[in-house]
Amino acid sequence: MTESRFEETPGEPQPQPWSGGSEPQPGERPAREPLFNAPWQAVAVTILIVGGYAIQTLFPVDAIEKAYAFAPANLVPGRWETVITAIFLHGGWAHAMMNGAFALAFSTPLARLFGSKVEGGLLFFTFYILTGVLANLGFAALHPGSPQLVVGASGAVSALMGASARLIGGGGRPGPIFSKPVLSLGGAWLGINLLIAVIGGSFLPGSGSAGVAWEAHLVGFAVGVFLISPFAWLSPRD
Incomplete structure (x- = not known):
């Protein structure tokens, strides 16, 4: 943070360092901090998820899923591109809004x-x-050759959760893998997904009667926990 400094002149009142912005006048309220100041990447990925689903609704559901949804069985004929395209699809507005x-x-x-x-x-x-x-490949490893379709950004979002837990534990840099934030958030996420595995995901917004790829959630969280370290090393230094 920069500071403004002034040399003192004996006998003259000294100006105070300027702290930025205009000083409130008598009777005026001090300026408030902006209510919404999320980084542009966070805003962009949210728009990508919700806006992507808005575009998806313009096309027939069956055609979109057949062309772009991921299934472990797609790996055999070499339809590897669906591992990526499925991340940008969602099963409904509630699904997209929750992930966003x-x-x-x-x-x-x-x-x-x-x-x-x-x-x-x-x-x-x-x-x-x-x-x-x-996360999608992790699901495929647990269900080799399965024709079950997988759509959604939940695996990637789970990775953001895992990475953020380590950053919280390290004060903005990757902290210990077994730090309190990682263990607490990871334990809660594990419990929720094991509950989904046992009773299904009908209690989740947007799931309806569709299955929930809870395995991809857990793989994504673990991947995020481990991969944040090399990505932090690669991050540009200001």
């Missing part, structure tokens, strides 16, 4: 770590897409 809200919350620590420059943005979205791909 979680992405907005858990993107902020990473965005601040990587910085607001173009390099930081590229690193952020590389992390987001890579972890989403690994």
Whole structure:
């Protein structure tokens, strides 16, 4: 933080250092901090999720899922692109809005770590897409050859959760893997997803009668916890 300094002149009143902004006049209220000041990457990924689903609704559901949803069985004929495209699809407005809200919350620590420059943005979205791909591949490893379709950014968002937990534990840099924030958030996320595995995800907004790929959630969280270290090392230094 820069400071304004003035040399003292005996006998003259000394001006006070300027702290930024205009000083409130008598009878005026002091200026308030902005209510919404999320980093641009956090806003962009939220728009990507919610806006992407808005575009998706313009096309027939069956055609979109057939072309772009991911299934472990797609890996055999070499339809590897669906590992990526499925991240940008969602099963309904509630599904997209929930993922968008979680992405907005858990993107902020990473965005601040990587910085607001173009390099930081590229690193952020590389992390987001890579972890989403690994979460889908983790699901495929547990269900080899399955025709079950998977859509949604939940694996990538779970990775943002895991990475943010480590950043919170380290005060803005990757903290210990077994820090209190990682263990508490990871334990809660594990419990929720084991509950989904046992009774289904009907209690989740937007799931309806569709299955929930809870395995991708857990793989994504673990991937985020581990991958934040090398990505932090790659992050540009201001």
